[in-house]
Amino acid sequence: MFYKFLLRRLMYVIPMLIVTTLVVFSLILIIPGDPALALLGDNATAEKLAQLRSQLGLDQPVLIQYGNWLLHALQGDLGRSLFTGEIVSDAVFSRLGVTIQLVISAMIISFLIGMFFAITSILKPNSWMDYVARFFGTLGTAIPNFWLAMLLVALFSVKLGWLPATGFVSIFENTGGFLQSVLLPAFCLGAFGAAQITRQLRSSLLESMDSDYIRTAYSKGLSLWPVIWKHGLRNAFLPVVTTAGLLFGNMLGATVVIESVFAIPGMGQLAVNSILQRDFPMLQGVVLVMVVMVLIINFVTDVLYSILDPRIEFD
């Protein structure tokens, strides 16, 4: 039963994959005028233009272009950078690790902060702790992440000198250095998620703490914490799984801003640089890899949700 369910979910991913690749490919179609001219600039020679047109397959019909591009992409060939000549897939995957470390750290921070605020706020509704949590939940979704980053850099790097303002150390090289370099960017990347989780978990916890099974648990003689932990959180967490899946895509996108602020050599910075250099194959590569990651995460959260929710049947 479960495998059939998995298979059906997987079948759903395929049309999504087709449409997303179509969107990524179409980016080159919406360049106004002659893309080769736009990419190379006005003083390009006719020879160079012709060479780029054939490199990008621009001299062929659109559908053939897409087919070729997709066939190559499926084999992991995303072309070469127009700027450095580097192989796009190599460049993207060499930066993938950095971005994943950053996003996972941000996700952990979001969950820790979100759970902390949500639980403290429901202990005593309308107390000062509740107000702090609600204030945080409101502020965190509205504050521009790059401004938050600038404020924290001004405080912790410029004034106090505790944390580096830029750069990144991989966790596999030096754990202490990693923690130091990742703390500020991961917090700024995760603040939005932390606020979202606070809001969502708070309202679903309030709802679940008001239900019959919680009263039963109390009347069995359980004290506050076991009730929250075992009965309240467990049920309140289900909608958070879906939120976490959505947050992943959101954070992956936000790395373009955060990695630029902190000069972190990840995929987000690569995306920004490739636009500034009009390096289209590279941009398409980054966007494609990121959206495929999102599709994978959506698939995983979907499956996870149905495993966690006993009400969902697999046939």
Add this chain to the structure above:
Amino acid sequence: MQFRIILQRVKRERLAFVSLIYLLILVLVAFFARYIVPFDPEAQDLNQVMIAPNGSHWFGTDELGRDIFTRLLLGSQAAIQAGLIAILIPLFIGVPLGIISGYLGGIVDDLFMRVVDAILSFPAILLALGITGALGVNLWNAMIAIGIIFTPQFARLARGQTLQVRREPYVEAAKISGAGPLWIMYRHILPNIASPIIVQASFSFSLAILVEASLSFLGMGAQSPQISWGGMLHQAYSMIFVNPFMMIFPGAAILLSVLAGNFFGDGLRIAVDPKIKRT
């Protein structure tokens, strides 16, 4: 629901009402900025570089001695324009497509929803960046890109709402009386699904301000001499080791505007919900 009743109900949501007033002032400032600014935004005064706020320069000056208050007022234009364009594009493209898809149903609807789902799985700001990059880096294209990335959300919302009302008696009645599908969608479905779409629009307005600021901060939106709060923050960031205070006001302007949009959206959601009783 009538406009006046909605306004009355928004008035009762104090935070939402204050936010509405803030936003209206912001729109007025954006329209009349060039007439009310105290200084020439490009006038450099190298004797007064990065001075702290004082009586004549209310918010201080930047690294070229330009008045920050003046530039902040003019920066509201980019923010307001981005917010408006980013909701007009989905309202005029996404909503009609969503209604048609939901009303027709069947394979058209299936296909359409696959496309919408696929576009929604892109990290929004990354797609906006890609579209801006392709169209050409400037503020106008950035605003169009933001409008495009918001379109699928509106389409999905309109479609879902249409599914709920298309079997209602008044739609059936219109059908029997011989009304064509386009007339039904325009005259009977659209007015009945408008409330949640308007609420979504107010949240999208504030999100658009946020995304425009992010893109301009990255150098993908407003280009000098165009002024944008995001661009001002980019400039302030390069001065962070010299003078960190320059970043305070543009960032606060973005935060306040986004908060106002969100609060107004929250209040509007309560105001247009017929299930919530008037107290």
